[in-house]
Amino acid sequence: MSFAHRYTGLIDRYRDFLPIRDDTRIISLGEGNTPLIRLHNIPTSLNKTVDIYVKYEGLNPTGSFKDRGMTMAITKSLETGNQAVICASTGNTSASAAAYAARAKMIAFVLIPDGKIAQGKLAQAMMHGAIIMQIQGNFDDGMRLVKEVADHAPVEIVNSINPFRLQGQKTAAFEIIEALGRAPDYHCLPLGNAGNISAYWMGYSQFYQEGIVNKRPKMCAYQASGSAPFLRGHPIDNPETIATAIRIGNPQSWDKAWNAQRESQGWFDEFTDAEILATQKLLAEQEGIFCEPASAISVAGALRDIKSGKIPEGSLITCTLTGHGLKDPDTAIQQSTGPVLKVKAELSAVKTAILENIS
Numbered sequence: 252m253s254f255a256h257r258y259t260g261l262i263d264r265y266r267d268f269l270p271i272r273d274d275t276r277i278i279s280l281g282e283g284n285t286p287l288i289r290l291h292n293i294p295t296s297l298n299k300t301v302d303i304y305v306k307y308e309g310l311n312p313t314g315s316f317k318d319r320g321m322t323m324a325i326t327k328s329l330e331t332g333n334q335a336v337i338c339a340s341t342g343n344t345s346a347s348a349a350a351y352a353a354r355a356k357m358i359a360f361v362l363i364p365d366g367k368i369a370q371g372k373l374a375q376a377m378m379h380g381a382i383i384m385q386i387q388g389n390f391d392d393g394m395r396l397v398k399e400v401a402d403h404a405p406v407e408i409v410n411s412i413n414p415f416r417l418q419g420q421k422t423a424a425f426e427i428i429e430a431l432g433r434a435p436d437y438h439c440l441p442l443g444n445a446g447n448i449s450a451y452w453m454g455y456s457q458f459y460q461e462g463i464v465n466k467r468p469k470m471c472a473y474q475a476s477g478s479a480p481f482l483r484g485h486p487i488d489n490p491e492t493i494a495t496a497i498r499i500g501n502p503q504s505w506d507k508a509w510n511a512q513r514e515s516q517g518w519f520d521e522f523t524d525a526e527i528l529a530t531q532k533l534l535a536e537q538e539g540i541f542c543e544p545a546s547a548i549s550v551a552g553a554l555r556d557i558k559s560g561k562i563p564e565g566s567l568i569t570c571t572l573t574g575h576g577l578k579d580p581d582t583a584i585q586q587s588t589g590p591v592l593k594v595k596a597e598l599s600a601v602k603t604a605i606l607e608n609i610s
């Protein structure tokens with residue numbers, strides 16, 4: 252008898268639901284299987300009876316949900332015999348591509364926007380040995396170039412237009428259903444390039460069609476006001492937001508996202524940067540959960556829609572926290588109001604500081 256059970260990643264876990272052969276060499280870093288944490292203090296202060304859970308995707312190997320898609324994309328690319336992959340990225344895709352390519356001994360080329368990438372993400376791509384091209388343009392420019400160059404050079408695209416990315420990412424919906432024993436009533440998440448909403452809808456729909464659950468959640472997705480093509484109804488030029496992971500004006504999975512919204516009878520909405528940062532702070536201070544700014548918009552959306560009654564009392568809500576707060580330390584430190592006390596290295600000074608701050 253063996254009691255050993257090492258978790259070996261989401262492809263191994265869900266291979267029956269993924270396009271994987273028995274003899275495929277899997278490139279994994281143990282991604283997936285992330286915690287679904289029930290919020291406690293924030294719902295209590297709302298005075299509404301709701302259950303809110305956050306899927307903490309920041310605990311994936313490179314700190315974002317992109318790893319779910321990347322394990323599939325790199326595994327399939329290696330299987331096909333490719334030597335190199337390429338992506339455009341606001342940061343997390345490049346971090347993930349760089350790590351999984353390193354593992355597969357492949358070359359990763361990453362196109363990142365000039366100056367608008369969080370430090371942690373850049374550090375990751377550099378450490379994993381990706382070849383980084385910082386372009387004088389934004390994510391949408393990078394995406395356009397990647398699609399063009401893939402026709403002219405031996406590189407495979409590992410952005411979410413790569414169909415295997417969404418296959419991997421859909422497993423987050425599987426995990427949520429298994430954790431809850433049911434599908435949530437509402438699923439809230441940030442909306443950028445729109446791959447993730449499409450993947451979740453695919454995952455929820457697959458378990459629904461298999462008869463594992465008898466309902467699917469309404470999909471509620473949120474954009475930053477300065478970067479909200481889905482709210483404007485068309486792609487936009489020059490998207491701007493502090494939430495750099497969703498600073499995208501021309502989302503690639505446009506039709507799939509609209510389809511998820513329509514079929515699920517969910518909705519799209521938008522938030523200002525100030526509202527996004529306030530919710531990031533709220534989660535960190537009230538629940539002990541540190542996510543990056545883009546991730547916090549999912550909880551901002553859930554809270555606003557609960558308060559307005561759009562999400563009724565008695566609902567079970569899941570929110571995806573897409574990336575870890577440590578990805579973007581600069582934004583976190585800039586908006587922190589908590590004091591760093593300057594204290595003499597003496598017992599009496601430390602004691603005084605404690606007494607002054609306990610009420």
Ligand SMILES: *Cc1c(COP(=O)(O)O)cnc(C)c1O
Pocket residue numbers: 315316317343344411441442443444445446447448496497543545546573574575
């Ligand atoms: C990629 C990313 C998003 C946006 O996801 P899409 O699939 O592009 O809509 C949101 N938050 C974080 C942290 C991301 O890395």
